[in-house]
Amino acid sequence: MAGENLRIKNIELKNFRPYEDVTVEFSQDKKKPFTIIEGNNSAGKTSLINAMYWCLYGKEQFLNDGVGKPIPNQNILNKVKVGDACESSVTITINDDKGPKYQITRNLECRRINDGKEKKQDIDAAGQIDTGISTFISQSFNQRSSRGDWDPTDDPERFIDKVSKFLPENLSSFVIFNGEILNSFFQTENSEKIKDGIEKVSGLPITEKSIEHWGILAKQYSRKAAKSSGPSATFLQEKLENKEKTLEKMSKEISVLEKNITEFNDNAKQLQIEVEKHPLKALEVLKEQQFSEETNRKQYETFAIKQKDFRTTYIVDNFARILLKSATTHTSKLLKESEIKGETPPPIKKFFLEDLIKHRKCMCGTEFDENSDEMKKLSELKERVKNSPLVDISFEGKETLINMEEKLDSKTILEKLTEQREEENKFEAAFRASTEKVNGTIEKLKEYDEVKIRKIAVSLEKMREAREIANQDLQLKTSQKQALELEIKGLEGQVSAETGTTEVTKKWSMKQALSEMAQSTLNQIREELLTDIREKVQDRTEEIFKKLITRHWQIEKIEIDENYKIRVIDTEGVDNLKTLSAGQTLYLALSYIAAVREVTDTNYPMIIDSPFGRVSGIERVSAAEDLPLYLPDTQITLLVTNTEYNAEIEKDLQTGKHIASIKDTLKKNKRVGKEMKLVLEKISDTSSRTIVEEVN
Amino acid sequence: MSTDETYDFKFKKYASYDEENTEFYRDLKRVTKSFFYNKEMTNIFITAMALGYKKDSHHPIKKPSNTIPTAVFTKEERWLIISLYFKTHPEAGVSSLWEPEQILKNAEEYANGGIQFLKMIYDESADPLESLEEEFRKYL
Numbered sequence: 063m064a065g066e067n068l069r070i071k072n073i074e075l076k077n078f079r080p081y082e083d084v085t086v087e088f089s090q091d092k093k094k095p096f097t098i099i100e101g102n103n104s105a106g107k108t109s110l111i112n113a114m115y116w117c118l119y120g121k122e123q124f125l126n127d128g129v130g131k132p133i134p135n136q137n138i139l140n141k142v143k144v145g146d147a148c149e150s151s152v153t154i155t156i157n158d159d160k161g162p163k164y165q166i167t168r169n170l171e172c173r174r175i176n177d178g179k180e181k182k183q184d185i186d187a188a189g190q191i192d193t194g195i196s197t198f199i200s201q202s203f204n205q206r207s208s209r210g211d212w213d214p215t216d217d218p219e220r221f222i223d224k225v226s227k228f229l230p231e232n233l234s235s236f237v238i239f240n241g242e243i244l245n246s247f248f249q250t251e252n253s254e255k256i257k258d259g260i261e262k263v264s265g266l267p268i269t270e271k272s273i274e275h276w277g278i279l280a281k282q283y284s285r286k287a288a289k290s291s292g293p294s295a296t297f298l299q300e301k302l303e304n305k306e307k308t309l310e311k312m313s314k315e316i317s318v319l320e321k322n323i324t325e326f327n328d329n330a331k332q333l334q335i336e337v338e339k340h341p342l343k344a345l346e347v348l349k350e351q352q353f354s355e356e357t358n359r360k361q362y363e364t365f366a367i368k369q370k371d372f373r374t375t376y377i378v379d380n381f382a383r384i385l386l387k388s389a390t391t392h393t394s395k396l397l398k399e400s401e402i403k404g405e406t407p408p409p410i411k412k413f414f415l416e417d418l419i420k421h422r423k424c425m426c427g428t429e430f431d432e433n434s435d436e437m438k439k440l441s442e443l444k445e446r447v448k449n450s451p452l453v454d455i456s457f458e459g460k461e462t463l464i465n466m467e468e469k470l471d472s473k474t475i476l477e478k479l480t481e482q483r484e485e486e487n488k489f490e491a492a493f494r495a496s497t498e499k500v501n502g503t504i505e506k507l508k509e510y511d512e513v514k515i516r517k518i519a520v521s522l523e524k525m526r527e528a529r530e531i532a533n534q535d536l537q538l539k540t541s542q543k544q545a546l547e548l549e550i551k552g553l554e555g556q557v558s559a560e561t562g563t564t565e566v567t568k569k570w571s572m573k574q575a576l577s578e579m580a581q582s583t584l585n586q587i588r589e590e591l592l593t594d595i596r597e598k599v600q601d602r603t604e605e606i607f608k609k610l611i612t613r614h615w616q617i618e619k620i621e622i623d624e625n626y627k628i629r630v631i632d633t634e635g636v637d638n639l640k641t642l643s644a645g646q647t648l649y650l651a652l653s654y655i656a657a658v659r660e661v662t663d664t665n666y667p668m669i670i671d672s673p674f675g676r677v678s679g680i681e682r683v684s685a686a687e688d689l690p691l692y693l694p695d696t697q698i699t700l701l702v703t704n705t706e707y708n709a710e711i712e713k714d715l716q717t718g719k720h721i722a723s724i725k726d727t728l729k730k731n732k733r734v735g736k737e738m739k740l741v742l743e744k745i746s747d748t749s750s751r752t753i754v755e756e757v758n
Numbered sequence: 759m760s761t762d763e764t765y766d767f768k769f770k771k772y773a774s775y776d777e778e779n780t781e782f783y784r785d786l787k788r789v790t791k792s793f794f795y796n797k798e799m800t801n802i803f804i805t806a807m808a809l810g811y812k813k814d815s816h817h818p819i820k821k822p823s824n825t826i827p828t829a830v831f832t833k834e835e836r837w838l839i840i841s842l843y844f845k846t847h848p849e850a851g852v853s854s855l856w857e858p859e860q861i862l863k864n865a866e867e868y869a870n871g872g873i874q875f876l877k878m879i880y881d882e883s884a885d886p887l888e889s890l891e892e893e894f895r896k897y898l
Contacts, residue, residue: 374793374887377894378801384897385808386838389845393837396844400852451765452855458767462837472898479891 067665069697071155071162077135078116078150079109080742080752086110087756088667088699089735090157095690096733097699098725098757100707101740106752107701110740111238111671117152117168119231120199122188123238132189134172137749139191147173156667164228165204165212172197203228229666233259236655241672247651248628248639257626260595260662266588273584280577287561287570295560302553309550312543319536324625326529333522335640342519345510352503359496366489373482380475387470394463397456406456415444595661596622602657603628603650606692610649610684628654645681648673652685656692667697674706674724680714686724690733767855769831769839769862773803774822779873783823792880793887799826802876803869804835810872811842812897817870828862839865 070088075081089097101107112122116133132139134150142148149171156164170186178194186197203215203224215224229237232255235247261267281303288299383390400406419440422430430436561567604620607630611617617638621629630638630650642650659665674682689698700707702724711721728734737757744750775783786794786802794802803826810816831839843861844850846868854861883889 370887373891375797377887377891378793378797378805381890381894382804382808382838383834384894385812386841386845387897389811389841390838393841393844396852405852452852455765455767455855456852458833459837459840462833463841466834466837476895476898479895 067159067695068163068667069157070667070669070699071157073110073114073117074151074153074155075110075113076151077138077148078113078133078152079131079135080106080750081109081113082135082138082751084752084754086738086754087736088697090697091735092695094733094735095693095696095698096728097697097736097738098707098728098734099699099701099738099740100704100757101701101752102704102742105740105742107671107703107740109752110701111240111669113152114154114669115234115238116188117154117166118225118229119234120168120201123234132172132184132187132191133170134187134191135751137745137751139172139195142172142174142195144174144176144194147171160206163206166202166225166228167204168199168201170197170199230259232256233666236658237666237668239651239655239668239670239673241648241670241674241677247647253626253628256658260599260626260658261592266591269584269588269591273581273588276577276581276584280574280581283570283574283577287567287574288557290564290567290570291560291562295557295562298553298557298560302550302557305546305550305553309543309546312539312546316536316539316543319532319539323529323532323536326525326532330522330525330529333518333525336518337515337522342515345507345512345515348503348507348510352500352507355496355499355503359493359500362489362493362496366486366493369482369486369489373479373486376478376482380469383466383470384472384475390463390466390470393459394467397460397463400456401460406452415440419444592624596624596626598661599654599657602660603653606653606656607650610653610688610692611646613646643681645677645685648677648681648685652689652692659693659696665696667699668693669699669701671701672706673700673702680717680719680721682724683721683727686727687731765856767858769828769836769858771828772824773800773826773828773831773862774819774824774866775803775806775826775873776817776819776870777821777823779870780823782873782877786876786880791886793890798830800830800832800835802873803865804838806872806876807839807842807865807869808872809875809893810868810870811846813872813875815871815875816846816864816867819866819870822866842868 115123151169153167176194181190288295600622608614
């Protein structure tokens with residue numbers, strides 16, 4: 063596709079997931095490069111790009127779990143009878159300036175061969191279908207020839223080859239770009255795919271084949287030189303070649319190990335970032351805090367309840383006493399008066415008086431004469447006691463009422479009530495504060511997905527262990543390789559010593575040397591080409607990125623290493639890639655894509671799913687305005703949700719200004735050539751289909 | 759009454775509230791927000807009696823419940839009951855102590871009058887204890 067100016071004309075979907083029979087037309091107007099496809103969640107946006115991916119590469123890229131419902135529309139599949147079949151197909155027609163240039167079709171036939179209704183996972187159908195259904199995939203790649211007629215290809219292997227030349231899968235993320243997974247765009251795995259893709263579209267495979275070819279020739283000449291020198295040289299040459307094969311194998315193993323270690327390091331870094339976001343230690347501390355605060359809260363609650371109980375009892379106990387104070391005072395007075403009157407004298411037990419009379423003694427111990435006045439009084443007292451049965455009850459009354467009166471000081475009671483109330487309030491306040499703390503901690507804990515964090519921590523641990531093992535393996539293999547290289551050097555010396563000096567031998571040796579020189583020179587050229595492309599991509603990415611972002615003065619440079627890993631270096635020399643905002647990451651990705659497209663002279667159309675989903679405020683509007691500037695003559699299709707497309711911001715948090723919607727921004731610039739809505743239409747209670755409504 | 763024996767002042771075995779107040783008496787004991795939650799029936803009776811006295815409200819009991827065991831009354835409560843009788847019968851002297859049934863009947867009638875005020879205190883506030891305390895403070 064290098065050098066070509068291509069646009070998607072349309073995509074025809076038949077019986078593909080929620081689509082029954084739909085053709086989506088794309089803008090062909092160069093001045094209005096945007097095609098807007100608006101749809102709510104589940105309306106079929108992702109299914110649309112999955113359909114394109116499936117058509118080109120025979121698989122879907124953006125499946126959530128990779129398993130589930132099959133490609134054929136379930137309603138139609140369910141109606142297929144034994145012996146009949148239903149077909150699902152996706153056809154992409156791509157135009158160049160002269161009209162349709164490529165037409166790529168993938169077809170899935172589902173034929174019911176029996177009534178089997180159990181479910182099975184089917185790779186072709188990319189989901190679960192009945193056991194009674196068999197599937198068959200076919201595909202065709204039609205290309206307009208220079209004569210103007212169509213050159214069709216149905217053969218599966220040639221199809222793959224054609225698609226790979228047309229758009230390598232490794233570069234598909236430069237065409238079908240998912241804004242929701244921006245974060246993974248710059249991961250190692252993706253960088254390597256990009257590197258491979260760039261090498262493919264840059265014509266480097268031809269150079270690589272030449273390098274390989276010169277290597278094979280050098281080997282052949284070397285063998286011939288040895289053969290012409292005799293059996294000893296031939297034996298040594300064979301031994302040398304075997305060792306070289308082992309070395310090559312070992313080098314590949316070392317390369318895989320190094321790649322794995324790099325991946326382990328990258329993944330460990332990612333996991334470490336996740337772990338640091340929500341460290342387990344902090345989680346434990348929070349849990350401890352919650353436990354301790356819960357204990358405090360319960361204690362305060364218990365204290366407050368107890369205190370309230372005290373107050374209740376105190377009020378209930380004193381309520382009647384206080385309200386009946388005048389009655390008890392009255393009774394107390396009445397009892398005293400009756401005592402004075404002798405109606406209710408103090409209780410003196412009869413047996414005690416009889417004892418005093420018998421011994422003629424006073425209570426104080428003074429002895430009396432038998433006929434003394436004192437003795438008479440004692441006898442009278444004895445009679446009175448006999449005649450006063452109310453003595454005990456009235457004495458109880460006097461005693462009880464005196465005790466009660468002692469407690470009935472209003473001032474003391476008021477003070478006590480106030481004191482109790484304050485104490486109760488204190489505990490209630492402590493309880494409330496404690497409850498707030500507990501709730502706060504619970505809120506914080508909600509931010510933690512403990513299972514996920516623990517899983518991440520376990521993964522990190524495993525990753526580190528695997529890295530350790532890989533490192534040990536690498537050390538061992540590297541030392542083995544060094545030993546082997548020494549051995550090979552020795553063998554090369556031996557072969558050289560055994561190689562004769564006849565004219566024939568000299569001829570083969572010279573050819574060998576020339577082949578090796580050609581191989582080495584081509585290798586150098588390849589490396590220089592790669593470096594040149596990489597540096598151009600790096601410089602152009604930096605240039606575009608700095609123009610796009612507002613904080614460009616903080617960015618010193620963009621670095622892209624030989625593995626196409628990108629670094630955003632600030633003025634202090636620190637890599638900012640991981641700390642860029644979603645908007646800046648989107649800009650960086652688009653800058654990078656624009657740079658690669660420019661340097662490799664490829665002009666693919668671009669389809670961006672949820673481009674602004676993770677970008678806020680003014681950045682999303684700027685992105686919508688700037689996108690066409692850095693992707694000139696590129697057909698751009700945006701798959702957007704209604705909120706992503708239509709939402710205005712009344713007052714931006716940062717600038718305080720009104721921010722127009724993406725829709726208004728693009729329409730104001732007259733950039734939208736086609737606009738449509740994906741609408742999910744209900745067919746029955748259990749099924750629905752997506753229809754496309756064009757917006758004028 | 760034999761003058762040679764000690765007089766044992768005793769109320770009849772059970773004091774009463776009017777049966778129409780049975781539910782309220784039970785609620786006061788059972789409902790957690792009540793100030794009489796887990797307390798004795800006698801506490802309710804005495805409090806109602808004191809309120810009846812203060813509000814000068816006393817009504818004869820139509821259908822006595824005979825459910826409050828008088829043996830549970832403390833000495834203080836007994837003398838609150840007796841004091842109420844003396845106070846509300848200014849002509850009565852200590853000899854009235856020979857008539858415990860009259861004394862208790864008087865208390866029951868005041869409790870029957872006071873229970874309506876207790877009901878108001880209890881029903882008209884989300885926090886009955888607050889209302890009771892407020893009422894209490896009026897007399898301090």
